[in-house]
Amino acid sequence: MNEMTKIETTLKDWETDQEVRWCPGCGDYAILKAVQRTLPQLGCDPSNTVFISGIGCSSRFPYYMETYGFHTIHGRAPAVATGVKLANPDLDIWLVTGDGDGLSIGGNHMMHVLRRNVNMQIMLFNNEIYGLTKGQASPTSREGTKSPSTPLGSYDHPARPCAFALGAGARFVARGFDVSKNLPDVLKAAHAHQGAAFIEIFQNCIVYNKDVFDDFAAPKGAGDRQLWLEQGQPMLFGDPKTGLDKGIALDTEALALKVVDVVDGDWQSAGVLVHDVTNRAVAHMLVEMPFGPFPMALGVLYDDPRPTFEEGVIEERGRSVAGKDVNLARLLAKGQTWTVEASEGHPVD
Amino acid sequence: MATLAAETPNNAAAAAPDAVVVRFAGDSGDGMQLTGGQFTLSTALAGNDLATFPDFPAEIRAPQGTLFGVSAFQINFGSREINTAGDAPDVLVAMNPAALKVNLPSLKPGGLVIIDTGEFTKRNLDKAKYDVSPLDDGSLAKWDVLAFDISALTIEAVKPFGLGNKDALRSKNMWTLGLALWMFDRPRGPIEDWLKAKFKTKPDIANANIAALNAGHAYGETAELSGPLKQLHMPPIHTAPGLYRTITGAEAISLGLVAGAQLAGLKMFFGGYPITPASAILHHLARLKEFGVTTFQAEDEIAAICAAIGASYAGQLGITSSSGPGIALKTEAMGLAIMTELPLVIVNSQRGGPSTGLPTKTEQSDLYQAVYGRNGDAPMPVVSCNSPGDAFECAIEACRIAVQYMTPVMLLTDGYIANAAEPWMVPDPDSFAPFPAKFLTEKNALNADGSETLLPYKRDAKGARPWIKPGTPGLMHRIGGIEKQVDTGHIDYAPDNHQAMTDARVNKVLDIAVPDQEVALGGTSGKLVVVGWGSTYGPIRRAVDNSRRKGLDVSHIHVRHIWPLPKNLGPLLRGFENVLVPEMNTGQFKTVLRDQFLVDATPLTKTSGQPFAITELEAAIGKYFDNIEGNEGGDVAVNETQLPSPEAEV
Numbered sequence: 001m002n003e004m005t006k007i008e009t010t011l012k013d014w015e016t017d018q019e020v021r022w023c024p025g026c027g028d029y030a031i032l033k034a035v036q037r038t039l040p041q042l043g044c045d046p047s048n049t050v051f052i053s054g055i056g057c058s059s060r061f062p063y064y065m066e067t068y069g070f071h072t073i074h075g076r077a078p079a080v081a082t083g084v085k086l087a088n089p090d091l092d093i094w095l096v097t098g099d100g101d102g103l104s105i106g107g108n109h110m111m112h113v114l115r116r117n118v119n120m121q122i123m124l125f126n127n128e129i130y131g132l133t134k135g136q137a138s139p140t141s142r143e144g145t146k147s148p149s150t151p152l153g154s155y156d157h158p159a160r161p162c163a164f165a166l167g168a169g170a171r172f173v174a175r176g177f178d179v180s181k182n183l184p185d186v187l188k189a190a191h192a193h194q195g196a197a198f199i200e201i202f203q204n205c206i207v208y209n210k211d212v213f214d215d216f217a218a219p220k221g222a223g224d225r226q227l228w229l230e231q232g233q234p235m236l237f238g239d240p241k242t243g244l245d246k247g248i249a250l251d252t253e254a255l256a257l258k259v260v261d262v263v264d265g266d267w268q269s270a271g272v273l274v275h276d277v278t279n280r281a282v283a284h285m286l287v288e289m290p291f292g293p294f295p296m297a298l299g300v301l302y303d304d305p306r307p308t309f310e311e312g313v314i315e316e317r318g319r320s321v322a323g324k325d326v327n328l329a330r331l332l333a334k335g336q337t338w339t340v341e342a343s344e345g346h347p348v349d
Numbered sequence: 350m351a352t353l354a355a356e357t358p359n360n361a362a363a364a365a366p367d368a369v370v371v372r373f374a375g376d377s378g379d380g381m382q383l384t385g386g387q388f389t390l391s392t393a394l395a396g397n398d399l400a401t402f403p404d405f406p407a408e409i410r411a412p413q414g415t416l417f418g419v420s421a422f423q424i425n426f427g428s429r430e431i432n433t434a435g436d437a438p439d440v441l442v443a444m445n446p447a448a449l450k451v452n453l454p455s456l457k458p459g460g461l462v463i464i465d466t467g468e469f470t471k472r473n474l475d476k477a478k479y480d481v482s483p484l485d486d487g488s489l490a491k492w493d494v495l496a497f498d499i500s501a502l503t504i505e506a507v508k509p510f511g512l513g514n515k516d517a518l519r520s521k522n523m524w525t526l527g528l529a530l531w532m533f534d535r536p537r538g539p540i541e542d543w544l545k546a547k548f549k550t551k552p553d554i555a556n557a558n559i560a561a562l563n564a565g566h567a568y569g570e571t572a573e574l575s576g577p578l579k580q581l582h583m584p585p586i587h588t589a590p591g592l593y594r595t596i597t598g599a600e601a602i603s604l605g606l607v608a609g610a611q612l613a614g615l616k617m618f619f620g621g622y623p624i625t626p627a628s629a630i631l632h633h634l635a636r637l638k639e640f641g642v643t644t645f646q647a648e649d650e651i652a653a654i655c656a657a658i659g660a661s662y663a664g665q666l667g668i669t670s671s672s673g674p675g676i677a678l679k680t681e682a683m684g685l686a687i688m689t690e691l692p693l694v695i696v697n698s699q700r701g702g703p704s705t706g707l708p709t710k711t712e713q714s715d716l717y718q719a720v721y722g723r724n725g726d727a728p729m730p731v732v733s734c735n736s737p738g739d740a741f742e743c744a745i746e747a748c749r750i751a752v753q754y755m756t757p758v759m760l761l762t763d764g765y766i767a768n769a770a771e772p773w774m775v776p777d778p779d780s781f782a783p784f785p786a787k788f789l790t791e792k793n794a795l796n797a798d799g800s801e802t803l804l805p806y807k808r809d810a811k812g813a814r815p816w817i818k819p820g821t822p823g824l825m826h827r828i829g830g831i832e833k834q835v836d837t838g839h840i841d842y843a844p845d846n847h848q849a850m851t852d853a854r855v856n857k858v859l860d861i862a863v864p865d866q867e868v869a870l871g872g873t874s875g876k877l878v879v880v881g882w883g884s885t886y887g888p889i890r891r892a893v894d895n896s897r898r899k900g901l902d903v904s905h906i907h908v909r910h911i912w913p914l915p916k917n918l919g920p921l922l923r924g925f926e927n928v929l930v931p932e933m934n935t936g937q938f939k940t941v942l943r944d945q946f947l948v949d950a951t952p953l954t955k956t957s958g959q960p961f962a963i964t965e966l967e968a969a970i971g972k973y974f975d976n977i978e979g980n981e982g983g984d985v986a987v988n989e990t991q992l993p994s995p996e997a998e999v
Contacts, residue, residue, distance in 0.1 A: 018839065047822045062827050063840065068819035070662060071829025072655065073685050079652035083659025083667065084819070086643055087618055091663065091819055112648040313643060320638035328611055328778045331640070332604055335594050336539065337775065338394050342590040
């Protein structure tokens with residue numbers, strides 16, 4: 001879609017009269033509020049907004065948004081959304097999916113919606129577990145996750161959503177987490193991006209995978225564990241009280257990232273990288289940056305738009321239609337034809 | 350070759366033939382489908398009625414000269430009504446030993462076989478598993494044989510164009526076509542025009558092919574003086590006056606869908622994924638963008654239907670198309686379209702199954718899948734087309750039902766209809782009644798306090814819910830696959846609500862207005878009715894016609910609306926003592942008829958990947974009448990001549 005007309009709404013205008021049915025304390029509540037808070041700030045029009053989801057806890061999201069909404073089937077939301085967007089490119093589409101819906105049963109569709117670059121915001125709620133089916137290990141569950149389907153601990157290697165997205169050809173990749181105060185800014189950046197904008201949102205499943213993200217999301221010590229990326233700013237992190245005394249630099253020999261100490265704020269001499277959202281090579285390193293030795297990279301990791309799928313479809317249609325005869329009767333009579341005259345022919349025996 | 354075509358009744362006077370069956374058979378690289386296609390065009394231009402049966406291997410380039418690499422194209426044409434591609438050929442053109450071996454068993458006794466001896470090398474005979482050349486061992490005695498070196502004659506004919514032997518031999522099919530054109534007194538002009546257009550940028554190739562065509566034609570003139578070759582002029586058939594063209598089922602469905610979308614006043618969104626034999630529809634529609642068509646080649650079958658559902662949700666006419674295995678993959682999404690009550694047309698070009706089955710062979714074995722094949726009580730209308738020309742109207746009918754009733758509709762066709770061609774009287778698009786889609790633009794109900802509200806599942810007189818495009822101001826609402834509350838569409842699992850919504854979905858489909866069933870041929874009651882659906886129309890009609898000419902009290906009913914069935918069909922069937930249901934499956938429609946009408950429908954089944962032969966059906970009909978000479982009753986044997994020999998299925 002192109003420039004939209006901004007309209008005035010409040011958070012209330014985006015709430016439905018439906019009772020929210022997530023578990024008390026679920027991270028989904030925080031994400032819902034963040035979205036409902038962000039859309040009025042963007043001047044979005046509820047009549048022109050469509051939330052499309054698959055199946056799972058996250059996919060109940062559309063029922064709580066006073067917009068158009070389509071709760072589809074497991075994994076297929078990207079395909080449905082592609083059809084919606086092609087039929088009406090002016091609609092503002094938000095896709096809501098989870099780690100199981102978007103990366104397991106719907107992994108193929110996720111790959112292709114990103115590759116094609118269909119203009120929409122894709123929020124993948126990653127709680128590293130199947131919640132709605134009562135707690136089985138998911139494709140993002142960490143190795144060793146004990147669950148009803150993996151009683152001795154899982155042994156398959158987890159998928160990394162942002163690495164998957166970038167590998168599939170996404171032109172916008174971002175990360176946030178449910179209760180983060182920065183989440184609205186991430187959503188705004190995604191909305192501003194023309195094309196498929198992929199946002200991994202870590203989400204706390206308080207019943208089946210409680211606090212699994214606390215190692216970086218807990219407020220205490222967050223400064224040392226979170227690297228919030230900002231365009232044009234050095235990649236610095238650390239306890240804000242004592243100063244941002246660490247940074248991410250490039251180990252040019254190993255062609256890998258490394259953590260460096262920053263003394264007296266002199267990040268330049270420490271070789272700290274300045275975040276360039278269009279640098280795809282660095283983006284590849286950021287999405288693979290392991291938490292533990294490194295902080296968790298959050299915010300907009302990559303943002304470099306290119307023509308969208310629907311632009312291509314519209315452009316091709318323009319070329320196909322140019323100078324063509326749009327007359328059904330003539331179309332039906334195309335090719336080699338012959339006429340049978342009323343008087344001609346031989347009687348049937 | 351002056352034998353009567355099998356379509357004519359056995360007791361008809363043996364006069365000059367009013368129909369002839371010709372089969373062109375060669376290696377899959379020999380261009381037999383092209384030869385057949387052009388011969389079809391010349392037949393149509395000559396004003397004959399016709400039906401064709403292209404039969405080719407699933408492999409794109411099967412190893413040359415092998416039995417499984419044989420590709421054939423059969424055409425039945427005549428100066429009378431033609432209903433099928435013919436049981437057995439009168440003329441067989443065999444371009445190599447393998448083609449001869451696979452196709453000779455079908456050739457009528459006394460028929461003419463034209464053989465390219467240039468291909469009867471030791472190597473090719475070995476590949477065809479001939480120990481001794483059939484040209485030498487007397488095994489062709491019961492046929493007229495015209496054997497000569499077409500390969501050498503072709504090389505000779507194209508010599509002036511300086512092509513290498515390999516390239517020169519590629520014109521062999523045009524040489525053969527030239528001979529066939531001479532045999533049936535056809536002008537070469539249209540084929541020359543076509544060759545010039547096809548090889549516009551390669552005039553040498555065009556001229557070489559035209560030279561080959563002319564040489565084949567000239568050969569006919571010369572050879573007529575001696576031997577079995579005779580020229581036959583087939584007079585045009587007396588048909589309804591009007592403008593005609595040839596059309597394949599895939600073309601007719603594509604055009605019908607375009608027409609259907611126009612009659613609904615909608616743009617069309619077509620989601621597809623490559624699959625044989627359904628891809629042709631995607632290819633046709635991809636070239637019709639100027640008619641408001643968007644085609645989307647999805648990442649898989651599921652995405653193809655889901656994108657079509659998304660487009661329907663957004664206000665276009667969503668269409669998807671596939672064949673058996675792909676339809677199976679789309680099944681869950683059909684349930685979503687049923688639950689969300691969105692219009693959608695699903696075209697199923699049936700092929701032999703299960704699993705990958707026989708991708709290029711025809712079968713009618715997806716009827717259960719169409720009518721019953723979904724989780725939950727998931728009623729869906731099913732329309733089936735009976736011929737390439739009929740497919741146009743059926744596609745419009747499927748669009749009408751989808752739009753008027755807010756429902757997915759399955760349109761059944763099959764590999765035979767998709768590929769076969771027949772003359773088609775070009776219809777006037779204005780002769781079809783429009784069924785404009787209506788979109789809700791304002792709230793459609795009142796609250797208790799008199800304020801306006803939106804009920805996305807409020808039903809109209811047809812039981813259809815309103816179609817509401819996202820983007821419409823003020824009508825925001827949510828839909829999805831979870832059970833909907835009556836009227837409001839909110840999530841609701843309550844027992845009474847699910848009962849009410851299940852009933853509403855079932856009744857909406859059952860109450861769809863479909864035209865009363867007509868009798869295709871014969872009376873509305875009597876000793877026997879043969880009930881068919883889909884592409885068995887041609888053979889059934891001809892077999893019933895032949896039987897009636899023998900004085901048998903038999904009628905033909907052919908059902909287009911498989912679900913819901915026409916309301917009068919049950920009483921109509923009960924007017925007959927016997928109901929025979931021939932199907933290219935193990936008896937699926939028979940089950941539906943028994944279930945719906947408690948009639949004693951008797952199955953006649955065939956799953957050889959080949960259409961029914963008229964003689965098979967006539968034999969089955971004869972069993973019901975004890976005064977038929979030579980009919981001793983007993984089981985109806987499948988006509989062996991229709992089946993490929995076992996070696997052919999290596």
